[in-house]
Amino acid sequence: MSLVIAGERSGVGKTTVTLAMLSFLSRQKSKVQSFKIGPDYIDPMFHTSVTDRPCRNLDPILTSEAYVRSCFASHCQGMGYALVEGVMGLFDGVASSGENKGQITDFASTAHIARLLELPVVLVIDCSRLSGSVAAIVHGYRSLDPRINLAGIILNRVGSDRHLTLLKNALEPVKIPILGILHRQDEIAIPDRHLGLIPSAELNHLETLFDRLAHLAHNSFDWERLLPLLKVYSSPSPPVPQSPSPPVPPSPIKIAIARDRAFNFYYQDNLDLLEKLGAELIPWSPLEDAKPPEAACGLYFGGGFPEVFARELAENHSAREAVRQAVLSGMPTYAECGGLMYLCEKLVDFNEQTWSMVGILPANAAMGKHLTLGYRQATALDNSLLFRAKETVWGHEFHRSQLTSQPQPPLFETRGCWVNSPVFLEGWRFQQVHASYIHLHFGTQQAIAQRFLARCLAFHKENRLG
Known part of the structure; x- marks a missing residue:
């Protein structure tokens, strides 16, 4: 019990x-x-x-x-x-x-x-x-x-x-x-x-x-x-069988995961699934480290509070440039909410001070008083790093920033879970980047993790890393 x-x-x-x-x-x-x-x-x-x-x-x-x-x-x-x-x-x-x-x-x-x-x-x-x-x-x-x-x-x-x-x-x-x-x-x-x-x-x-x-x-x-x-008196019923997983690669697929005070919003089940599928998650800090780990063939930026640490993120020039060059080289990059903000050109904090970010997304993220909150049904508009056209997934938004430019081309068409909720275009997709305000849980969407790791493995082979 x-x-x-x-x-x-x-x-x-x-x-x-x-x-x-x-x-x-x-x-x-x-x-x-x-x-x-x-x-x-x-x-x-x-x-x-x-x-x-x-x-x-x-x-x-x-x-x-x-x-x-x-x-x-x-x-x-x-x-x-x-x-x-x-x-x-x-x-x-x-x-x-x-x-x-x-x-x-x-x-x-x-x-x-x-x-x-x-x-x-x-x-x-x-x-x-x-x-x-x-x-x-x-x-x-x-x-x-x-x-x-x-x-x-x-x-x-x-x-x-x-x-x-x-x-x-x-x-x-x-x-x-x-x-x-x-x-x-x-x-x-x-x-x-x-x-x-x-x-x-x-x-x-x-x-x-x-x-x-x-x-x-x-x-x-x-x-x-x-x-x-x-008290748990006896073992609960056995877990529901999961769909078969693809073969684990012979050597781990090394993913650089941003984990520090600015980026720490991760579902543990997502991390477990990535590791189960053959990923080695290597933590690094965009606040303190000069660059992501050398052997990484993928980047994972979760949500968090980049707006609170905007000065420190901006002042770490080497990390921002290293991330920019990695993305431009075609390294698969998954960024949620705070991660999306970090990939923007600028971040405008609550004091209306402007700080330089990575500069991959042609937009600024500006903090405001309006809270965007709620579940979202997101439908992929075209093939992308993680999705096939017209695939639908449920996610969650929770942020006080807004982008100054609309994504071109957009990643998702989104709507809320209430009747007659409005439709929005959301998220960025280009090259090997998935950047969105939508937080996703991989638990019943293993294909998301599988596709990400497959792209990372392909990048690894093309660039002969490790």
Whole structure:
């Protein structure tokens, strides 16, 4: 079994509660596997830092319901405990068709994943502006969908003992277990900025934070009730069989992957799949290294925060020129969001300062106040590095920058997942470059990884590298 940490809405403290539980269990030397529902990158970084084990994303839009089951089952094997952090409010999802389920109005929500994996839910409630009304909230969440096993609640941001008494008295008729009580914690806070929490790699004293969270969890949660819910008692059902993979090349295909404070948005499943298919992922830093690794025959730039480190990226002239020459030489290059911004001519930051970037894409990336956010159905307009014409894939956008020039020729025609959503032309494709704001998960799209590695292998052979 495992446990889903859900919220009655966004911002109620799901991540704090999850990290507190993970910190406590990890300091007990327990083997803990964590999961995050949705397309999030930053929360999983914190999970991974706590448990020293990669957090896995559970997203049936980017993958499928079958993939979510398979991912959960395979990564729970051999674990002592497992914990799933939800997304937004418990029932916040989209209207979509599930596999063999007809229409699901809360598809990809926390509730959907809890039903799909048959897991109990603990609901986190922000009590800072509540007293008697807490009972109505709990009653509503427990009653709305009887398929949800609401195992208990955690009262967060309780102001005082008097406040707690009011909450408990109100909840008495509802008869639901209170599994945790967290008072306001001004000394425990994770700083954030324009796209959410600041990534763990940028924060000092993480271990001190996790120690405080472990102490908080020890004193605030009902572990006698929680541990049986969190414990993995037996091996889950075997994973769903995957489609056969092509033969692994005799020697690894070396891919230079940008991994530093500016570029760190990667789904662990994508990296695992590339390695399974024969890639050797060699980390390097566009912030600090003079150039990508010599033996690389492909470049992989994930998302991140190049706008925060624009000065450092611009001042590393040798790295920018080395990347530019590699791309011009025909080296296959995959760039998502922040990676796309790095390949542009200029980056204009929030202070309206302009910084030189690699200069491969004839456009500038300018930061703004408007947030572009949501799932996207992307259809390839022509053959490209990774796609065949008219192929369709689901991805996710999350950025505050906009390009000053439209891509010529564009890579995708995109639309949102809501009815009558507008159509946009998006992404750059030329030579051996795929550059797009769309974040992709390779889990049910192995052809993406296969084609990328095939192009990298061909480049390797043509240039007789290594």
